[in-house]
Amino acid sequence: MSENLDYSDQHYFNSYDHFSIHEEMLKDSVRTISYRDAIYKNRDQFKDKVVLDVGCGSGILSMFAANAGAKHVIGVDRSNIIDMAREVVAANGLSSKITLIKGKMEEVVLPFDKVDIIVSEWMGYFLLYEAMLDTVLYARDRYLVDGGLILPDKAIMYISGIEDEEYKGQKIGFWDDVYGFDYTPFKSLALRDPLVDCVEEKSVITTKFALRTFDLYTVTKKDLSFSSDFQLLCMNTDTLHGFVVWFDIDFERVNNKVHFSTGPAAKYTHWKQTVFYTVDNHNITTGDSIQGKIDVSPNVVNPRDVDIEIDYSVQNGSRHCLKFIMA
Amino acid sequence: MSENLDYSDQHYFNSYDHFSIHEEMLKDSVRTISYRDAIYKNRDQFKDKVVLDVGCGSGILSMFAANAGAKHVIGVDRSNIIDMAREVVAANGLSSKITLIKGKMEEVVLPFDKVDIIVSEWMGYFLLYEAMLDTVLYARDRYLVDGGLILPDKAIMYISGIEDEEYKGQKIGFWDDVYGFDYTPFKSLALRDPLVDCVEEKSVITTKFALRTFDLYTVTKKDLSFSSDFQLLCMNTDTLHGFVVWFDIDFERVNNKVHFSTGPAAKYTHWKQTVFYTVDNHNITTGDSIQGKIDVSPNVVNPRDVDIEIDYSVQNGSRHCLKFIMA
Numbered sequence: 001m002s003e004n005l006d007y008s009d010q011h012y013f014n015s016y017d018h019f020s021i022h023e024e025m026l027k028d029s030v031r032t033i034s035y036r037d038a039i040y041k042n043r044d045q046f047k048d049k050v051v052l053d054v055g056c057g058s059g060i061l062s063m064f065a066a067n068a069g070a071k072h073v074i075g076v077d078r079s080n081i082i083d084m085a086r087e088v089v090a091a092n093g094l095s096s097k098i099t100l101i102k103g104k105m106e107e108v109v110l111p112f113d114k115v116d117i118i119v120s121e122w123m124g125y126f127l128l129y130e131a132m133l134d135t136v137l138y139a140r141d142r143y144l145v146d147g148g149l150i151l152p153d154k155a156i157m158y159i160s161g162i163e164d165e166e167y168k169g170q171k172i173g174f175w176d177d178v179y180g181f182d183y184t185p186f187k188s189l190a191l192r193d194p195l196v197d198c199v200e201e202k203s204v205i206t207t208k209f210a211l212r213t214f215d216l217y218t219v220t221k222k223d224l225s226f227s228s229d230f231q232l233l234c235m236n237t238d239t240l241h242g243f244v245v246w247f248d249i250d251f252e253r254v255n256n257k258v259h260f261s262t263g264p265a266a267k268y269t270h271w272k273q274t275v276f277y278t279v280d281n282h283n284i285t286t287g288d289s290i291q292g293k294i295d296v297s298p299n300v301v302n303p304r305d306v307d308i309e310i311d312y313s314v315q316n317g318s319r320h321c322l323k324f325i326m327a
Numbered sequence: 328m329s330e331n332l333d334y335s336d337q338h339y340f341n342s343y344d345h346f347s348i349h350e351e352m353l354k355d356s357v358r359t360i361s362y363r364d365a366i367y368k369n370r371d372q373f374k375d376k377v378v379l380d381v382g383c384g385s386g387i388l389s390m391f392a393a394n395a396g397a398k399h400v401i402g403v404d405r406s407n408i409i410d411m412a413r414e415v416v417a418a419n420g421l422s423s424k425i426t427l428i429k430g431k432m433e434e435v436v437l438p439f440d441k442v443d444i445i446v447s448e449w450m451g452y453f454l455l456y457e458a459m460l461d462t463v464l465y466a467r468d469r470y471l472v473d474g475g476l477i478l479p480d481k482a483i484m485y486i487s488g489i490e491d492e493e494y495k496g497q498k499i500g501f502w503d504d505v506y507g508f509d510y511t512p513f514k515s516l517a518l519r520d521p522l523v524d525c526v527e528e529k530s531v532i533t534t535k536f537a538l539r540t541f542d543l544y545t546v547t548k549k550d551l552s553f554s555s556d557f558q559l560l561c562m563n564t565d566t567l568h569g570f571v572v573w574f575d576i577d578f579e580r581v582n583n584k585v586h587f588s589t590g591p592a593a594k595y596t597h598w599k600q601t602v603f604y605t606v607d608n609h610n611i612t613t614g615d616s617i618q619g620k621i622d623v624s625p626n627v628v629n630p631r632d633v634d635i636e637i638d639y640s641v642q643n644g645s646r647h648c649l650k651f652i653m654a
Binding site (some may be wrong): 018019020022023026027032033036058060063064084087088091092174178179181182183184185186189190193327 | 350391513516
């Protein structure tokens with residue numbers, strides 16, 4: 001009996017606490033190395049500072065900050081994963097530098113009244129899905145000293161048009177004939193369901209348009225509902241099957257800036273991209289313009305979900321209105 | 328405004344009800360075509376019969392049964408997906424043949440006191456994880472006529488030993504050094520977490536052993552906790568990194584029998600296989616024997632989870648005890 005384990009750790013295996021989510025995030029090297037670079041390459045700005053890690057998860061950002069010379073790091077997370085983070089921090093001899101607190105950011109009591117720096121990896125799919133940006137904003141308004149730093153400090157959401165015949169056939173057309181049966185009621189659901197998946201760069205057939213910039217120093221909770229007009233220019237003569245949305249992240253107010261993208265032209269991240277299929281396909285010609293408007297707001301029933309409407313027309317043709325729920 | 332959708336279908340998007348689970352199951356052609364064959368190739372046994380579909384999901388098996396000539400089909404499911412199934416059944420003109428009832432099998436009132444045939448796709452990962460076999464057994468004992476049919480009627484669980492150095496390194500060894508930090512507390516969790524993934528046939532380095540046969544006509548709820556000894560013979564000189572468990576399914580008490588496997592040598596299914604990594608790796612030689620015992624039982628705290636213990640020794644060497652939670 002070389003290993004005598006018991007089942008007391010069961011709670012780590014339950015739903016949101018399952019460690020595989022954290023494994024996926026840690027293994028997302030674009031994400032993790034961007035944060036590491038933003039911290040390690042700006043040691044002069046971390047030296048002797050009090051740092052708050054909002055939603056610290058397995059503790060990786062807290063340990064980066066401690067290693068970069070922070071005076072003290074406070075990690076807050078409401079998930080049971082923080083008990084694991086505590087073990088990891090201890091295993092790395094950082095327990096005296098890092099205080100981990102389990103609870104909601106809005107309810108916990110921190111050992112410092114103010115912090116110099118907030119670090120947080122708060123981004124969800126489509127940037128805002130199940131995201132905890134509002135928690136970061138609470139922490140900023142309550143705890144950040146005047147002139148304090150937020151890492152990252154900018155998120156920009158982009159949209160492009162895509163050609164995606166093959167995959168749209170698998171996800172939408174599939175329901176027309178399922179082993180001989182008409183499953184079109186599911187087709188209606190599928191057309192309302194944004195698809196988180198990897199879009200190849202070659203599928204992008206229009207210019208990109210920056211829908212929205214979130215400046216972490218100034219954004220407020222009400223900005224999480226927004227409406228943006230967009231214009232796209234077709235770069236190919238092809239068929240438009242839908243739109244793809246992604247985001248870029250910047251660490252700008254540090255001496256050595258860091259940037260990463262989750263777009264189709266960038267290296268894989270666990271956020272992939274978010275695809276919104278159109279009901280109709282559209283033949284488009286190089287130079288055609290697409291005019292559109294996107295409306296984004298937290299779902300009224302379940303605020304972690306996101307309602308998304310995309311209105312668009314191709315070359316001033318008829319107006320199409322698509323409604324999605326990201327749930 | 329060619330499409331005017333609203334958000335009233337929100338509940339289909341929530342957790343278990345999300346239709347993508349049903350999409351994955353329908354697209355598992357090994358699964359779905361096996362059921363279709365077992366029903367369509369035995370039309371004589373379905374003709375004019377009353378059929379109960381336990382956990383009918385999107386209604387595909389109910390429609391197969393109706394098309395095969397059943398007098399009436401009753402589909403029962405507690406998930407909201409049954410509202411979608413109702414729309415699909417209507418779209419296919421089968422509403423008068425198929426009655427769909429939302430609720431727990433143990434609580435609903437059926438329009439027939441007895442049924443001639445039970446069909447059910449109840450199998451979960453590792454056969455038993457989140458499975459609803461006990462629900463099928465309730466339906467059998469309460470509703471099936473003497474001499475009635477159950478499809479499928481047999482499930483066999485198998486085990487083999489595997490060489491899996493590369494992937495074990497990614498899943499277990501990864502935690503030794505995560506961006507320079509010691510994450511070994513997570514390694515302990517990972518070693519208790521059965522991994523649902525595809526094992527290549529060439530990774531199997533021992534014989535297979537049938538751990539348990541579930542005869543759907545005779546199995547009882549208490550049989551879902553079981554203990555089985557096993558013996559494996561090494562077919563290569565290689566390294567043992569863990570065990571793989573899978574199941575085969577049979578439709579035997581029909582005139583035209585159907586069989587499918589979810590093993591490493593078979594075509595992909597959405598059940599994949601379940602891998603149990605050993606703590607230690609073992610050098611093995613062709614002809615070596617592995618003696619073992621597996622204990623499987625529903626978790627006491629959460630009965631949908633499964634506790635699994637594997638005790639084994641290689642060539643009568645020291646005994647190793649592994650404990651897993653499938654959660």
